[in-house]
Amino acid sequence: MPAPSARRDLGFCEISFEKRPELVSIVRRFVSDFYDRTLDDPDATSRVALATHELLENAVKYSRDGRAKVRIEVTGFGERVRVRIKTRNRAEPADAEHIQRTIDEMRSMDANVYYLTLMRRNAARTDGSGLGLARIHAEAEMAMSVRCRNGTITVSAETEVLLARRKEGAA
Amino acid sequence: MNEIALPVAQAAELRARLTHDGGALVAKLSGTADLRVTDSVEAILNRVHQKALELAISEVQMDLRELEFMNSSCFKSFVSWISEVSDLTAGQYRIRFLSNPSILWQRRSLHALSCFAAELVTIEASN
Numbered sequence: 001m002p003a004p005s006a007r008r009d010l011g012f013c014e015i016s017f018e019k020r021p022e023l024v025s026i027v028r029r030f031v032s033d034f035y036d037r038t039l040d041d042p043d044a045t046s047r048v049a050l051a052t053h054e055l056l057e058n059a060v061k062y063s064r065d066g067r068a069k070v071r072i073e074v075t076g077f078g079e080r081v082r083v084r085i086k087t088r089n090r091a092e093p094a095d096a097e098h099i100q101r102t103i104d105e106m107r108s109m110d111a112n113v114y115y116l117t118l119m120r121r122n123a124a125r126t127d128g129s130g131l132g133l134a135r136i137h138a139e140a141e142m143a144m145s146v147r148c149r150n151g152t153i154t155v156s157a158e159t160e161v162l163l164a165r166r167k168e169g170a171a
Numbered sequence: 172m173n174e175i176a177l178p179v180a181q182a183a184e185l186r187a188r189l190t191h192d193g194g195a196l197v198a199k200l201s202g203t204a205d206l207r208v209t210d211s212v213e214a215i216l217n218r219v220h221q222k223a224l225e226l227a228i229s230e231v232q233m234d235l236r237e238l239e240f241m242n243s244s245c246f247k248s249f250v251s252w253i254s255e256v257s258d259l260t261a262g263q264y265r266i267r268f269l270s271n272p273s274i275l276w277q278r279r280s281l282h283a284l285s286c287f288a289a290e291l292v293t294i295e296a297s298n
Contacts, residue, residue, distance in 0.1 A: 021206040025184070028240065046275035054243055057206050112286070119287050122247060123254035131250070132243040139279040 008076035011038035019066035021057070028053040031072060038074045039081060044161040048083050051140035051157045054132040055087045058155070063089035079163040085142075086156045096148030099155060102133050103144050111138040177218055179211040187215050189222065196228045201237035204245035212245040216252040224262050231264055235281075236271040236298070246280060253288045265291055272296045 013034055017023050031052050035045040052070065059068035068089040075082045106114050115131075115138035122130045136142050142157040172192040179187065185202040198219050204212050223231050235241075241249075256263060268284070270277040278296075285292045 022184075025203050025205050025240065043275055047279075050240075050276050053205075053240065057242055057244075061206065112283075115283060116286055119247075119250045119283070120254075123251050125247075131247050135243045135246070135280075139276070139283065 005078050009073075010076050010081060011074040012072070014069065014071040016067065016069040017060075019060055019063060019068075021060060024053060024056045024060060027056060027070065031070075034072070035074070035083070039083070039161055041161055044083070044159075047140040047142070048085065048159065051136040051142050051159075052085050054136050054140075055085055055155055055157060058132055059087035059089040062091060062095060064092070064151075065090045081161045081163065082158065083161065084156060084158045086154055088152055088154050090151055091148065091153035092151075093148055096146055096153045099133070099146040099153070103146060106134060106137050106144065111141070114138070175218070175222055178214045182208060182211070184208060185211060187211070189215070189219060191222070191226060194228065195230070195232060196223055196226060197232045197234060199234040199237070203239050204241040206242060206244065209242075209244040209248070213248045213251075216248050220252060220255060223264050227262065228264050230267055232267045232269060234269040235277060236269050236274075238271075238277070239274065240276065241280065249284060250287060253284060253291060256291055257288050263291070265293065268292065268294045270294055270296050271298060273298065 011034060013031065015027055028049055032045060032049040035048050036042070039045055052072065056068065056070050059070070068087060071086045071088070073084045075084070115134045118131060118134045133144060136157050137144060140157070140159065142159040145156045147154045172190050175189040175191055177187055177189055181187070185200065185204055185208040188199045190197050196219070198215070200215070219231060253266060256266065268281050270281050272278065281294045285294055
């Protein structure tokens with residue numbers, strides 16, 4: 001029996017594809033099944049599937065060469081399960097700076113307050129929604145980070161699901 | 172029941188229907204609202220808004236019970252629509268979302284919309 005804090009790899013998945021928006025929904029359905037099997041928590045599955053879709057759409061939409069990659073890791077730590085989603089695509093440093101500013105603003109206040117603030121601010125906007133990252137933060141309850149290296153941008157979203165919560169959800 | 176024409180072609184990923192029956196204007200979206208249909212969703216909501224004003228409707232029912240998923244771009248079209256209704260000084264109508272409790276994203280996303288305009292939006296959950 002592993003020690004309570006021992007790391008257990010519960011699932012891993014990496015998908016790369018070309019710029020075809022229709023594939024995003026196909027990937028979301030596929031990873032929903034993957035999360036469902038590895039998390040055994042319908043609410044957590046719904047949250048992280050939503051985050052996967054939003055991250056992937058952004059990666060596909062803003063990729064400079066039309067290619068994007070998503071990597072998902074599900075890891076157990078004692079009573080907790082951590083889900084980490086990473087998307088990677090070619091981008092300009094300015095794209096990463098824009099995302100970093102959004103994340104910094106997001107972290108400066110309550111997730112739901114920020115989400116509502118952004119909804120009010122962007123209601124009249126016509127160029128994109130500007131709501132994707134805030135939706136991941138507020139609705140999917142995931143922490144976000146971004147890194148840009150050698151022209152490749154990596155956006156990560158991470159959350160933890162408590163084992164006790166999984167048992168309650170299954171009851 | 173009168174079927175109202177929508178300014179978009181029915182697509183495999185998203186199907187839409189708008190009807191007027193007595194005093195009710197009912198819009199129904201089924202399928203997936205993602206990157207491919209953002210413009211269609213916006214056009215549908217514009218038509219719903221235009222018809223609601225034209226018919227002096229007091230409430231629009233937005234049936235999402237068969238909507239498997241909605242991305243943030245389409246979600247933002249709903250935000251813009253609700254914001255537009257909220258800004259009306261005359262002819263303002265309420266929006267009742269019909270949601271499916273077994274489609275879990277709907278609970279969070281529609282809750283966010285109801286927080287955005289609590290005085291206009293109600294959510295009814297039924298399968």
